[in-house]
Amino acid sequence: MARRARAARNRSAPTGVPASPHIQRVLPFFDPLDAEQIERLEALVDWIFQDVGIAFRDDPEALRIWKEAGASIEGDIVRMPADQVRALCETAPSQFTQLARNPERSVTIGGTNQVFAPIYGAPFVRDVEGGRRYGDMDSFEKLVKLAYMHPNLHHTGLVICEPCDVPVSKRHLDMVYTHMTCSDKPHLGAITEMSRAQDSVDMAEILHGADVMEHNCVIMGNVNTNSPLLVDKVVSEAIRTYCGRNQGIVVVPFILTGAMGPVSTAASVAQAMAEAMMCCAFSQLVRPGAPFILGNFLSSMSLKSGAPTFGMPEPVISNYAIGQLARRAGLPLRCGGSLTASKIEDAQAAYESADSMHSTMLAGANFVLHSAGWMEGGLVTGFEKLIMDADRLGSYQKVLSQGLDTSEDAFARDAYGEVAPGGHFLGSAHTMRNYQTAFYEPKLSDSENVESWEEGGSKDMRQRAFTRWNEMLAQYEPPPMDIAKKEELQAYVARRKEELPDAWY
């Protein structure tokens, strides 16, 4: 038994990379909506299911599936009685486990579990030394390694930046391969075309084996609806490909309030619920019980320019509301992240990211893409920002997983026998037995006095982050991997690259 535990420990950290257990929340949820608000919001969602309808476009097979299930089809607009949509959503699991190739890094998504993953989809990267530039395979690989190494990231996502030096038609192969080999954390697969989704699922089958895959989620796709009220074939084909193989899918209405939804947080939240739940119902028609994550991405708008804004009160309140609605629907939720419109890693970036992420964590988001590294409205992945955000995630992790410890030892009654009024607890027995685990302090925070800080060169957080990620990369060692599987993956990638033409769109 002791030997097994030791073996497990060895397996978890063979290269000194720390464990990265996802959050098992003990803190109660914050439910800001009253019963009447919930009833009215759910009625609005039902009205969209039944009366407004949602278009499923350019995918005749999707319409065939809907028709077979009894939906009303008018052109490509699908309508269905609300109780039928809700009944279908109930067959989706309220929580499920995504296996990682290192079993100690598997994550459970849904319920009281919360999983953090880095930014997804930025075409540019930025760091203190190299400035702002297009993402490339070199940056991509470095960023995946950093996400693998950071204990507060439980999942590595996929498009941590766009590797723009690889043809679009082949990029997904290199991205999935890099996540599978440079990291042993769970990750996502591609969705931009059905064949790319298929490649991702096929590579996952090589890594995990067909048997395991038949009964477990080992890979997921993350896909945006074309809001408002439009599910194009990228979405429906991704659902069919992933869920058809019993793998997970995250469907995310991206709503810039006032553009892709009404200029109203409540309506945009309801619309997002309706779009995502219709996709959930569709996923359950494809394969009952397939893992589904209800996504939500709501942004506000600058009246000065029409540009999207982040970390503002409207998405904060929408995070709280969607959390409550998703729990009511019994579906795992993806929302929020460490979001900002700032171009650099300044105070604006941090204020916006923290307000966005504080509400994300408190809302109970079960899967948080963009929890680290996001800058410039998602156009840029910041190397420094990735580490700064990821460090801060440890704070949320502690709040959620510990809440307020009210055990008898935490009450420290014995310490009051040792300390006189106006005295101090520094040397009390209670302090001695607890101080090492009492506090979480992010590595990049500087709490020294101003003299020490000035002696150290008056470095701001951004400069300290630059040093830190470079040090981390210098220490990177790949997680151990079965050579045969690695070669099989390499062969798959090589074959597919030969089959596919170079295409840059």
Next chain:
Amino acid sequence: MARRARAARNRSAPTGVPASPHIQRVLPFFDPLDAEQIERLEALVDWIFQDVGIAFRDDPEALRIWKEAGASIEGDIVRMPADQVRALCETAPSQFTQLARNPERSVTIGGTNQVFAPIYGAPFVRDVEGGRRYGDMDSFEKLVKLAYMHPNLHHTGLVICEPCDVPVSKRHLDMVYTHMTCSDKPHLGAITEMSRAQDSVDMAEILHGADVMEHNCVIMGNVNTNSPLLVDKVVSEAIRTYCGRNQGIVVVPFILTGAMGPVSTAASVAQAMAEAMMCCAFSQLVRPGAPFILGNFLSSMSLKSGAPTFGMPEPVISNYAIGQLARRAGLPLRCGGSLTASKIEDAQAAYESADSMHSTMLAGANFVLHSAGWMEGGLVTGFEKLIMDADRLGSYQKVLSQGLDTSEDAFARDAYGEVAPGGHFLGSAHTMRNYQTAFYEPKLSDSENVESWEEGGSKDMRQRAFTRWNEMLAQYEPPPMDIAKKEELQAYVARRKEELPDAWY
């Protein structure tokens, strides 16, 4: 009626300074503790009242008052049955109004009301141009003017920085005079010595008149206990002076967890409750019904240096817990703020401030000192930080005072008749009638695209804040004031300055 409304408007903004209504919260509270945790925590508080006791030191009059009320006195340690302490606390108002000299800027403290005030007590100031230096009267006056002008600050506090060029013995006179004349918002008075508290109350009587003052709170003192478990005479005399005149008092246990309290958030929260509630009971013995604010200031510690840390998970969870416990006790709460250990206005400052303030606002803190301007663990007031924080407060204001609007108009059903799947809501009638009030965007946030931002000089938030506070000061005009009252205040200050010796400690 229309004329009266117009007159009121004119009175509110004669100099173009916007209205600054405090927050009337509609968002529900977040109550993270379950019934058992509350029962256990309150039992711990009661144990401190009854068994541990709290010392009231160097103030024989305070011990006399306690003795007369039937407390047990051993040396200077006061113990009282918990039900008696709690019964005394019940005579304190659960909410009260502090009148401002401009009645439209009066604030209500307690219940669902939340009031934001700037940093208190920093000996140093910092700005982009002048760097870090001792505070002086020039900085003090500028900071009071900025706090007066900013609509998201509802109260100007008092020691917005220490005016270190004025003798300590006379400083309070200049500070109170500056708040009374450069601003028409509510503010605090001095507490460092009984005579200084007395001067503050006497000046308030000149400003507001004895009659008004007899029946209304027009000034408050803010004072720290000498934790653990020690109430020195600064505190008890401040309570006697302010509450004796029916004015408000904020009593704040300052607990660096592990030093002035056990290295446990739960125990430190309970200790803070016990210290503050004993002071509340004392205030009600001095004058039943006197306004009392239960304060709480809890900080964590860096294991590297023993330095206090801010914006960390331990104070975040303590904010949530103390909010719930203060509501149970029926007392207005002061806690939290935009706190950070960072030396400059970098990402660290903003991450820490935002996590600290997000939990402060959600916890329902009724009076928030340090809501803007705090840097370097409270040693420094930042000019840029003041404006950056204050701008962000508008976001919390919106979240709290609006929650999620689920009115029929917010549901935007008509808009769905205008917009096809995949279309946009930009020109819909619903958008046209709502877009101007749909979003809050802090003035210092930059959401432009990177090209515009670079053309504008690639300025970070700190540089934009420097420009903004200088522009604000250039537009400052003093609020109108009764000349006779101003002269009477001047005469009071001049007379007291003659009576008092210069002293620098």
